[in-house]
Amino acid sequence: MEQYNPAKIEPKWQKYWEEKELYKAEDFSKKPKFYSLIEFPYPSAEGLHCGHPRSFTAMDIISRKRRMQGYNVLFPIGWDAFGLPAENYAIKTGTHPKATTEKNIANFTRQLKSLGFSFDWSREINTTDPNYYKWTQWIFLKLFEKNLAYKAKMDINWCTSCNCGLANEEVVDAKCERCGGEVIRKEREQWMLKITEYADRLILDLDKVDYLAKIKKQQIDWIGKSFGAQVVFKIKSSTMLEGEHMYDLPVYTTRPDTLFGCTYMCVAPEHELIEKFADQIDNYEEVKDYINQAKHKSEQERLNLEKTKTGVELHGLKAINPVNNEEIPIFTADYVLASYGTGAIMAVPAHDQRDYEFAKKYNIEVREVIAGGEIEKEAWEGEGTLINSDFLNGLNTQQATDKIIDWLEEKGFGFGATNYKLRDWVFSRQRYWGEPIPIIICPHCGYVPVEEKDLPVVLPEIEEFKTSETGDSPLALIVDWVNVPCPKCGADAKRETDTMPQWAGSSWYFLRYADPYNDKALADLKKLKYWTPIDWYNGGMEHTTLHLLYSRFWHKFLYDIKVAPTPEPYAKRTSQGMVLGEDNEKMSKSRGNVVNPDEVVKEHGADTLRVYEMFIGPFDQATPWSTQGVVGVRRFLEKVWQIGHNLDDKKRGNEDDLVFLTHKTIKQVTEQIETMDFNTCVSAMMILLKKYQEEGCNQEIFRLFLKILAPFAPHLAEELWQNLGHKKSIFLEPWPEYNPELAKESVREIPVQINGKVRSKIFITEDMAKEEIKKLALADDNVQKWLASPGGLAGKEIKKFIYVKGKIINIVI
RNA sequence: GGGGAUGUGGUGAAAUUGGUAGACACGCAGGCUUCAGGAGCCUGUGGCAGCAAUGCUGUGAGAGUUCGAGUCUCUCCAUCCCCACCA
Numbered sequence: 009m010e011q012y013n014p015a016k017i018e019p020k021w022q023k024y025w026e027e028k029e030l031y032k033a034e035d036f037s038k039k040p041k042f043y044s045l046i047e048f049p050y051p052s053a054e055g056l057h058c059g060h061p062r063s064f065t066a067m068d069i070i071s072r073k074r075r076m077q078g079y080n081v082l083f084p085i086g087w088d089a090f091g092l093p094a095e096n097y098a099i100k101t102g103t104h105p106k107a108t109t110e111k112n113i114a115n116f117t118r119q120l121k122s123l124g125f126s127f128d129w130s131r132e133i134n135t136t137d138p139n140y141y142k143w144t145q146w147i148f149l150k151l152f153e154k155n156l157a158y159k160a161k162m163d164i165n166w167c168t169s170c171n172c173g174l175a176n177e178e179v180v181d182a183k184c185e186r187c188g189g190e191v192i193r194k195e196r197e198q199w200m201l202k203i204t205e206y207a208d209r210l211i212l213d214l215d216k217v218d219y220l221a222k223i224k225k226q227q228i229d230w231i232g233k234s235f236g237a238q239v240v241f242k243i244k245s246s247t248m249l250e251g252e253h254m255y256d257l258p259v260y261t262t263r264p265d266t267l268f269g270c271t272y273m274c275v276a277p278e279h280e281l282i283e284k285f286a287d288q289i290d291n292y293e294e295v296k297d298y299i300n301q302a303k304h305k306s307e308q309e310r311l312n313l314e315k316t317k318t319g320v321e322l323h324g325l326k327a328i329n330p331v332n333n334e335e336i337p338i339f340t341a342d343y344v345l346a347s348y349g350t351g352a353i354m355a356v357p358a359h360d361q362r363d364y365e366f367a368k369k370y371n372i373e374v375r376e377v378i379a380g381g382e383i384e385k386e387a388w389e390g391e392g393t394l395i396n397s398d399f400l401n402g403l404n405t406q407q408a409t410d411k412i413i414d415w416l417e418e419k420g421f422g423f424g425a426t427n428y429k430l431r432d433w434v435f436s437r438q439r440y441w442g443e444p445i446p447i448i449i450c451p452h453c454g455y456v457p458v459e460e461k462d463l464p465v466v467l468p469e470i471e472e473f474k475t476s477e478t479g480d481s482p483l484a485l486i487v488d489w490v491n492v493p494c495p496k497c498g499a500d501a502k503r504e505t506d507t508m509p510q511w512a513g514s515s516w517y518f519l520r521y522a523d524p525y526n527d528k529a530l531a532d533l534k535k536l537k538y539w540t541p542i543d544w545y546n547g548g549m550e551h552t553t554l555h556l557l558y559s560r561f562w563h564k565f566l567y568d569i570k571v572a573p574t575p576e577p578y579a580k581r582t583s584q585g586m587v588l589g590e591d592n593e594k595m596s597k598s599r600g601n602v603v604n605p606d607e608v609v610k611e612h613g614a615d616t617l618r619v620y621e622m623f624i625g626p627f628d629q630a631t632p633w634s635t636q637g638v639v640g641v642r643r644f645l646e647k648v649w650q651i652g653h654n655l656d657d658k659k660r661g662n663e664d665d666l667v668f669l670t671h672k673t674i675k676q677v678t679e680q681i682e683t684m685d686f687n688t689c690v691s692a693m694m695i696l697l698k699k700y701q702e703e704g705c706n707q708e709i710f711r712l713f714l715k716i717l718a719p720f721a722p723h724l725a726e727e728l729w730q731n732l733g734h735k736k737s738i739f740l741e742p743w744p745e746y747n748p749e750l751a752k753e754s755v756r757e758i759p760v761q762i763n764g765k766v767r768s769k770i771f772i773t774e775d776m777a778k779e780e781i782k783k784l785a786l787a788d789d790n791v792q793k794w795l796a797s798p799g800g801l802a803g804k805e806i807k808k809f810i811y812v813k814g815k816i817i818n819i820v821i
Numbered sequence: 822g823g824g825g826a827u828g829u830g831g832u833g834a835a836a837u838u839g840g841u842a843g844a845c846a847c848g849c850a851g852g853c854u855u856c857a858g859g860a861g862c863c864u865g866u867g868g869c870a871g872c873a874a875u876g877c878u879g880u881g882a883g884a885g886u887u888c889g890a891g892u893c894u895c896u897c898c899a900u901c902c903c904c905a906c907c908a
Contacts, residue, residue, distance in 0.1 A: 692845085698845095812889095
């Protein structure tokens, strides 16, 4: 018998599967369809890390199983290939990102193929291919056409290291999510996408899909819908005459019931009120100073100073509380965010902890209007009965809220309102390596879309990749490319030089897989109707508020314009845990704890890597890598190889046992692949194999085993299968059905407890009656011993006899 | 501050969802094989006591419900992740 040599058999079968086109998805097949998806990788220079195969193997197992179960499976692969690392590398070395990307894709392809994933490579896509990004640009134009893309001057997050604008979602701890560079606020004209318009539907339609609960919750929290009221306060300056028109300052509050407790107002330092009333603010210089300070405070400082609130009163201005016409002071403070609500708040120190702290510091009245707290100590943010509130007195929070909203609406001082934490999506990037935004800026016509027939707007070839000093994209320097006639009026105009963020290409890629070569549409609607929605999408938790939300937004938009057939892209979403380094830390180059899958394949083979990644721990939990642990899986596969070469045709006396355990394992593996309990699937197969090792195994039974092993260790299973004389791939075999009769144990050993402690074990059969079992249990030697033992139990009566069918006996004495 | 998760041997972890705690695997110890190293095979392996059968004890801590709790309830403690001045 030959040695088990993965290096020899694995490439052989990979080639075989490719030649037989075993994993090719068929459009409009009569079989039921199954669309399984992994997050397409960014082809980095480092190549695959050991986190990739965890998700990929899981979905590969599910896809292979589905094929064997008779489904027409689409399990595609592609490249999310725009992005900063290739561009930064270009800045450093002058190598064109296109060249870097091609090279990296070649490496990734080699690696993925070496792991034996059953991707349909004929549908491979690449976001940097002009034939692909033509449609990314097309979608942008449609968004523009429907007023969902707009350009706005605003303070954005600016990465000082990338020289580039970032979305809120890309800023982590005041640092750039990608490069870790410092992020400051900077005012710029930016393209924005109105994701907020879809906020409600993005929440509501979560009911239509099967996502892990924590994923749904995280999305809902991120969108952050809240209910309350908008209340308008009139602003009055000391120089104003009675009856002169006053400025209206609207605020948003979730607690309109506390309106009588409002003792001051506060606006964000960026609020327009300050500039508007500059000449009426007596201490304008002081205010200006404060604003400047706030602006230069880095985000990091702001976080550290979280507890100490600062602000300045706007002397000379007063606000008028509409419910009681009281004049109250106005402050500006940086604890009020310009970008949430209206950028201004009504402060109720007695019932909001932040306002409470601020009021204490600046000696502002704390007026209790909700009973139930101890406002000498801290703000009472709970509910309660209204006091000191005129016509609201005696009501509870809910009643008071309803009543005050009615009152505000009636008097024209405000209305019930909802608000979201979700902001519109900053869509501009001042970089080269992204999809050019297909807009032409004309001095006469404004923003003019590139005509559809002129798509794609192809990235021009350039040699200098650095962002310009003004912070514009390197594209701004390519005069030939930038200067174009306006499509509308023909006047001299300029192209938009901002490019799209990396999230653009990944926001619709799953649709392209249905029809990757279409040059008339992003994908043929009939094909989309056949393939979508995606039946099962597995990916990282870190994409929940980024890619997952963005792509749902785009998909809903495409649904609205009748380009996509379903309101939701993904019917089911699951998430894998991270593979940590051996030191239990996140794998990273700097820590030097990165495990390269190439080395594992070289040493033990792809099947070992695959099975190990599934065996390593619960799929949804982070687990450290263990080089030692890999060996255990290798030994298991070695044993499979041994037994696979030592089969016979003998029937044995203990045949029943073997058949029973085999069917039990088929049942377990069949069910637990669906629940992603891969680790226990592997352990069940190990137990079964041990049984074969002890008892010997015949071909008929082993064939069943090979079929359930095949999705996990495809190369080994295929080798042993065809060794048995089969002429066709094991993956063309039907998935084994377990026989429920055979998966049932006929005789089983159950524990006998006395007063809750296991004292003996007896054998019973399925059909025994309780009385019969009781007799058997009481007759048992050990039980007798305990009943009559000198341990003090002697002569005690049996109070209770509990028998849980097929599980346990407990005798209470 | 808010949210989510987790706590079981030396390690990664199982536990049919209230029914034999520690399956499976790593590691370790002893043995066989080998010139040696490695690999392989066999045996043992939560702790304490005992040559042993066995007994006691044991799932972060404490209480409760139950014939029976790793699992349910309450009160603490610890760790990790995400979000974070969202009015």
